[in-house]
Amino acid sequence: xxKTNPPFMTGVPELLLLRLLxxxxxxxxxxxxxxxxxxxxxxxxxxxxxxxxxHGLEKAGHLHAERKQVGARSRVYxxxxxxxxxxxxALEGEWRRISDALAASAAVxx
Amino acid sequence: xxKTNPPFMTGVPELLLLRLLxxxxxxxxxxxxxxxxxxxxxxxxxxxxxxxxxHGLEKAGHLHAERKQVGARSRVYxxxxxxxxxxxxALEGEWRRISDALAASAAVxx
DNA sequence: ATAGTTACCTTGAACTAAAAGGTAAATATT
DNA sequence: AATATTTACCTTTTAGTTCAAGGTAACTAT
Numbered sequence: 044x045x046k047t048n049p050p051f052m053t054g055v056p057e058l059l060l061l062r063l064l065x066x067x068x069x070x071x072x073x074x075x076x077x078x079x080x081x082x083x084x085x086x087x088x089x090x091x092x093x094x095x096x097x098h099g100l101e102k103a104g105h106l107h108a109e110r111k112q113v114g115a116r117s118r119v120y121x122x123x124x125x126x127x128x129x130x131x132x133a134l135e136g137e138w139r140r141i142s143d144a145l146a147a148s149a150a151v152x153x
Numbered sequence: 154x155x156k157t158n159p160p161f162m163t164g165v166p167e168l169l170l171l172r173l174l175x176x177x178x179x180x181x182x183x184x185x186x187x188x189x190x191x192x193x194x195x196x197x198x199x200x201x202x203x204x205x206x207x208h209g210l211e212k213a214g215h216l217h218a219e220r221k222q223v224g225a226r227s228r229v230y231x232x233x234x235x236x237x238x239x240x241x242x243a244l245e246g247e248w249r250r251i252s253d254a255l256a257a258s259a260a261v262x263x
Numbered sequence: 264a265t266a267g268t269t270a271c272c273t274t275g276a277a278c279t280a281a282a283a284g285g286t287a288a289a290t291a292t293t
Numbered sequence: 294a295a296t297a298t299t300t301a302c303c304t305t306t307t308a309g310t311t312c313a314a315g316g317t318a319a320c321t322a323t
Contacts, residue, residue: 047281048309050164050244051251056280057160059258072301081261085254092280094303116289118301134160141161142252144195148169151191157312158278166311182270202311204272226320228270 056092057100058138061123061131064106068122071097097121105130166202167210168248171233171241174216178232181207207231215240 059078063069069077071093078088097119100106105127109120123131169188173179179187181203188198207229210216215237219230233241 047307048163048279049281050167050247051161052281053158053163053279053310054160055251055255058255062258070301071303078258081258082254083257085250085257089281089283090301090303091282091284091305096280098303114289116301137160138255140195141165144192145165145168145248147193147195148172148188148191156278157276158310159312162312163279163310180270181272199312199314200270200272201274201313201315205311208272224320226270 054134054137055086056088056096058131058134059086059088060093060096060100061105061127061134064121064123065128065131068109068120070118070120072118100127103130164244164247165196166198166206168241168244169196169198170203170206170210171215171237171244174231175233175238175241178219178230180228180230182228210237213240 059082060074063074063077063081071090074097075088075090075093078086078093097106097108101108101121103126105124106121107124109122111118111120169192170184173184173187173191181200184207185198185200185203188196188203207216207218211218211231213236215234216231217234219232221228221230
């Protein structure tokens, strides 16, 4: 029962965040819940995953961050940059490559 | 361009080896080539991945190792144990869980 | 002889997700 | 009014993984 480094999760948080943020701006806490929503609760990413990843993606120029005052509350909204979309496309390609390969392997193995 | 820890590869070597060794015994060097074969060259696992993984799986009781003399050459043949088949089933379930989740997320995001 | 292939193995580095812990303000509950 | 829960941000530590690179030795073909 692996607590850390669970199988098949490497790259998944980044792919999910880029997918969501390519469709519109969102803030960290919102993304935590949205990931559960769009994956039917199959995947749940904690804040210790989301926030460092947002910071990393922003630093890499894949996301643009903007602090907004919403009512009395302060939120950091992120949105995908053009560079981020390229990164997303690359990740989608990688995902397809690996999942196709595993499908091919399963077909042979039967 | 990530050299180490490429996206979506965590757990994939273990899954591939267990799949192959659930169908019959093989030795390390053979597995290196067989993985390329069954994945249409999409995935290539080096010996630095294969051998430590075989040792780990054997230590965990998922594989049984047997040194055989084939002609003048010495090879270590591995085969899947019942415990290894359970591990394989668990990994297959995990793989399906994650890939289904990503498919669901893509459907929403379009 | 030499080069290439077969066959085994280990070590070190880079990276990653997860868990746990931490702060503070707003809202809901009693 | 006091308390508990939720919102919202963040960091540090840990465990674990793949990959690259390096290393040995025997067999085979040129």
